[in-house]
Amino acid sequence: MKTNLLLMLLSGVAVSLGGCAIPTNTLETQSPNTQAQNPTNTPIVAAPAPPAIFQSSGDPNFVVKVVQKVGPAVVRIDAARTIISRSPDEFSDPFLRRFFGDSPSRSRPRVERGSGSGFMISGNGQILTNSHVVNGADIVTVRLKDGRTFDGRVLGEDPITDVAVIKIDANNLPTIALGNSETLQPGEPVIAIGNPLGLDNTVTSGIISATGRSSSAIGASDKRVDYIQTDAAINPGNSGGPLLNARGEVIGMNTAILQGAQGLGFAIPINTAQRIGKELIANGKVDHPYLGIQMVTLTPEVKERIDRLGLNVTSDRGVLLIDVVPSSPAAAAGLREGDVIQSINNQSVANIEEVQKLVENSKIGIPLQLQIQRNGQTAQVAVKPAPLPIQKEG
Template identity: 40%
Template structure:
């Protein structure tokens, strides 16, 4: 109807001279017909789960949704003792690659013991959780299948307040559930100075749709639907969407680690923020920062190391980490290409054979690190801790204050490297810390997910 109204308001002369084959936005029913089969139902169970009647658990205190809901939503007297809740353990997801890669929310599958995926054609698969990023609330899961229907990903940086959106969910009946609305607000800064990166929409709350795709009128996925229950009489529920560009970062990390897939390099990467750009001596915050290199992969054979910043693959300049996985995935297995990267503030070029395997593990570098200037109390991983986390080296964080606390490092995190150098002992940390500048890039692992954090030492 919006299209018809918009067209009717155009001058008659403009309508006559418009090309007959001018592309028009895809209507919502066509979006549902075309992409609905790529939306899946997800059910997750854990050993602690007692029954389907168990009340929704409160949102975790560290979840970025909590600060927004508690700050912005007025609380009724009856609900003063209640905490905001999120849909967990059941919801939707959507297929982003024909070989079974699926995006959903962390709320749906986090800490799950078993995950089941059901398609609209009634096929059912057991899924493996590949990545859970609680800060972005994104999860990536995988089913063992081929030639699956997929959605088309858009660019969430182009989303505008007021534009119409549609979300598709998949309940247990194997049929799509569809709701529509508009974008109420995009990312904003909260009164306490923290960033709230999610979109807010007025799409009707539907538990089945949580974790499902949010489409724009062109049929592109611009977000992942998140249903949050605020326990307020005035605002019984809120609907948010995770910008798809945030989800693409997590997806690209998974793609990069899947060395057996077409274009898989065997590296985990992240974007370079302003702080990390200073720490690594980069001219600008751009490129794909390498968090880890998997042994026996193309990246390992090319000599890539954690802390390398890849700025070009072939003739494609890399500004965001997602572009590395996307470009590599377009290359046929066995294709040889070049990588331009910055290591220790120097420009380097190396050759990588996409889809090949390495004959030896990547070279390891160790030079030191410490705790006073960072505000970290750590101990070297024990043999049992290494085995449980499948790590060769690292330091477990026991206590945190000062700069490290401000940077978001928490007890239980594992520090793997400082400024690109792997660390195994306190003395190594002290040595690296003494040589560091105004910013130190600390590679940490939390809940099997790795990320670089920039810390300003005191």
């Protein structure tokens, strides 16, 4: 099979599970705010305010009560990292060297600064935030609402779920109770607290717009998260801050918006963030199961494109493999481009999201039993997941 041709044909609809993700341009992760040192000079386009929301009791002041209760446990995180850039190559020109001599150094360090948010999960200074807030940081500073500042130490970060834990040396700190993101329903009121655009301790409110938004659905195919969607205003600098329910419990960690959209924000469910946070505290890293495949949901549109290539894919449903990473667990098990996954461990799969969930919930080293269709024939293949190779961001 001509893999490059198949990839080109299906570009924009494929998702990687341990391979190279096809990039999209729709998602803007809420990276540390690098333009907020003078917020009064920052042009801000006002979005329509969401309608007022009320707790089931009818109390119109529940947002005030929640903010008073948990606000002190929300922190600002300032991060700085040193970037080494190369100076221009013109000084390698022999003619210029006659006048200026040899350049003593062609590496020019510069410091990149940004800010985000986080929240206390323990009284001894453990803080949850986004991985992209502290990724590659040389210096991390944590500022509390009461004005105190502390040096932060990154205990661990997981780019795959965009969760990180940092630690400050302090005790008897205010904390926020963690809720349960498994029971959320669209329409529930929520509150976001953070430091968007350098405006510390900003509060916004709205509702849960949807739950279970897959990473591929919002253009973040390199992540393994089913996001909470909210219309509460989220902007750069909100990254890592809490999304709260009407009782003041954290039900999500704010992380992303869709570029150019209004009223579309996304948060990592707190059950996911808490699970990853515990592993980071214990081990400093998280190992995710990895197969090494790139795949696409087999829809009538995709099937039509494949038929035009003259490929022998007879199945009308399942998940089509369009690439298998060399030397990966999938390659070792004999999976090939053009195979259609129909079930995993006897659970039928109809789309890439179902495959991602089953793989993410599997155990490294414990074989997964895949039923596939190849050239019109059904076969069983056992694939043993390995730890996902992680590459540091930027």
